[in-house]
Amino acid sequence: MADDIFLINKDGSFMIKPPKKSPLVLRMVVLAFSMVCGIYICSICLKQISTHTNLKFTNLELPERTCHASAIEKLEIPRVHYPKPKTYNRAECACNPVRFFAILSMQRSGSGWFETLLNSHINVSSNGEIFSVKDRRSNISSIVKTLDRVYNLDWFSSASKNECSAAVGLKWMLNQGLMEHHKEIVEYFNQKGVSAIFLFRRNLLRRMISVLANTYDRDVKLLNGTHKSHVHSPHEAEILAKYKPTINATLLIPNLKHVEDMTLKALEYFNSTRHIILYYEDLIKNRTKLTEVQEFLKIPQRDLKSRQVKIHKGSLAEQVENWDDVHNILKGTRYESFVHVDYEM
Numbered sequence: 448m449a450d451d452i453f454l455i456n457k458d459g460s461f462m463i464k465p466p467k468k469s470p471l472v473l474r475m476v477v478l479a480f481s482m483v484c485g486i487y488i489c490s491i492c493l494k495q496i497s498t499h500t501n502l503k504f505t506n507l508e509l510p511e512r513t514c515h516a517s518a519i520e521k522l523e524i525p526r527v528h529y530p531k532p533k534t535y536n537r538a539e540c541a542c543n544p545v546r547f548f549a550i551l552s553m554q555r556s557g558s559g560w561f562e563t564l565l566n567s568h569i570n571v572s573s574n575g576e577i578f579s580v581k582d583r584r585s586n587i588s589s590i591v592k593t594l595d596r597v598y599n600l601d602w603f604s605s606a607s608k609n610e611c612s613a614a615v616g617l618k619w620m621l622n623q624g625l626m627e628h629h630k631e632i633v634e635y636f637n638q639k640g641v642s643a644i645f646l647f648r649r650n651l652l653r654r655m656i657s658v659l660a661n662t663y664d665r666d667v668k669l670l671n672g673t674h675k676s677h678v679h680s681p682h683e684a685e686i687l688a689k690y691k692p693t694i695n696a697t698l699l700i701p702n703l704k705h706v707e708d709m710t711l712k713a714l715e716y717f718n719s720t721r722h723i724i725l726y727y728e729d730l731i732k733n734r735t736k737l738t739e740v741q742e743f744l745k746i747p748q749r750d751l752k753s754r755q756v757k758i759h760k761g762s763l764a765e766q767v768e769n770w771d772d773v774h775n776i777l778k779g780t781r782y783e784s785f786v787h788v789d790y791e792m
């Protein structure tokens with residue numbers, strides 16, 4: 448560029464009046480001018496380079512907001528999330544998709560056992576019975592606030608795996624505000640893409656015995672003065688199973704019917720959500736059912752394990768004080784099958 452200017456000036460045709468001063472001075476002026484021009488151009492270039500690198504940095508930060516795995520089907524997109532927890536950074540897992548779920552169940556239906564199985568998966572955080580605390584379910588805004596925290600990965604429990612969770616959820620009993628606020632909760636589930644895992648027990652009589660025994664133990668605390676709903680050794684299970692409840696004959700059928708109705712109602716209420724229905728008995732008989740669950744949650748398949756030991760095993764006749772009464776009442780009703788052995792342990 449400087450050369451060009453020199454050439455033009457040497458030529459002289461550029462000038463209106465030929466210079467009278469010495470050509471050396473003129474050359475110095477032109478040189479100075481071209482230097483100023485050069486510095487100006489350089490500074491503009493530098494500015495552009497620096498704004499360019501700035502853009503690059505913001506681009507690097509963007510994927511946190513715009514993560515999307517190419518392998519995800521279109522239908523799946525509303526159910527795939529990239530939470531940004533308030534309390535920590537998801538670090539290298541920031542772009543791992545997260546699915547939301549809720550285990551909807553009733554007390555003594557094997558949901559505690561089922562949850563320990565799920566939580567043995569390295570990428571699952573099922574945070575327990577969060578809504579057993581009354582304040583959290585006292586109104587729909589409390590419920591939504593609690594759910595938001597869970598699904599934003601900001602809830603901390605012994606089960607939370609935090610940054611590398613691929614599925615996050617909780618265990619929710621039907622009588623913990625779920626039926627009461629079903630309309631808003633279904634809306635929330637469908638809006639946020641929460642999948643429901645129903646877990647029920649087919650044999651409602653076995654469930655009733657477990658409820659009665661658990662209620663008794665809450666008062667009596669058979670295990671060295673500690674109430675336990677779940678145990679980890681056959682010895683503890685044996686102690687808890689020693690108690691044989693007496694079933695109130697008058698209330699037996701109405702109670703079974705009440706539980707049955709509640710189950711059907713829950714299925715009806717949550718019918719529009721994405722859901723799967725599991726039965727405790729099927730899970731015990733056939734562990735490959737757990738593959739189905741992992742497929743439903745779209746998590747990598749793993750062998751799931753639980754350390755929990757079943758408390759009530761074997762024949763029902765040995766588990767109830769007034770078995771003859773119970774047997775007679777159920778005979779000929781649609782609940783008769785409950786008295787038969789339905790699985791071996």
Ligand SMILES: *[C@@H]1O[C@H](CO)[C@@H](O)[C@H](O)[C@H]1NC(C)=O
Binds near residue numbers: 582583585586588
């Ligand atoms: C909802 O319940 C929470 C906790 O019990 C309470 O603090 C809050 O005021 C309630 N909100 C409404 C709108 O009733």
Ligand SMILES: *[C@@H]1O[C@H](CO)[C@@H](O)[C@H](O)[C@H]1NC(C)=O
Binds near residue numbers: 543570612613
């Ligand atoms: C599961 O967790 C592991 C270890 O934290 C992590 O490396 C992996 O990316 C996670 N997988 C998914 C699907 O999120």
Ligand SMILES: *[C@@H]1O[C@H](CO)[C@@H](O)[C@H](O)[C@H]1NC(C)=O
Binds near residue numbers: 670671682683686
């Ligand atoms: C109760 O405590 C005693 C002494 O600490 C111990 O040996 C026993 O195994 C405990 N029993 C149960 C059921 O935990």
Ligand SMILES: *[C@@H]1O[C@H](CO)[C@@H](O)[C@H](O)[C@H]1NC(C)=O
Binds near residue numbers: 695696697698
């Ligand atoms: C069974 O329950 C009913 C209603 O709660 C009660 O009136 C009755 O006394 C109970 N029967 C026994 C044997 O406990």
Ligand SMILES: *[C@@H]1O[C@H](CO)[C@@H](O)[C@H](O)[C@H]1NC(C)=O
Binds near residue numbers: 711714715718
């Ligand atoms: C759920 O909805 C489907 C189709 O809309 C219907 O066939 C089914 O009976 C419903 N189930 C319940 C439990 O309401």
Ligand SMILES: *[C@@H]1O[C@H](CO)[C@@H](O)[C@H](O)[C@H]1NC(C)=O
Binds near residue numbers: 733735736739
């Ligand atoms: C176990 O469950 C799987 C998947 O749910 C099913 O394909 C298989 O037939 C079942 N096996 C038995 C023995 O029931």
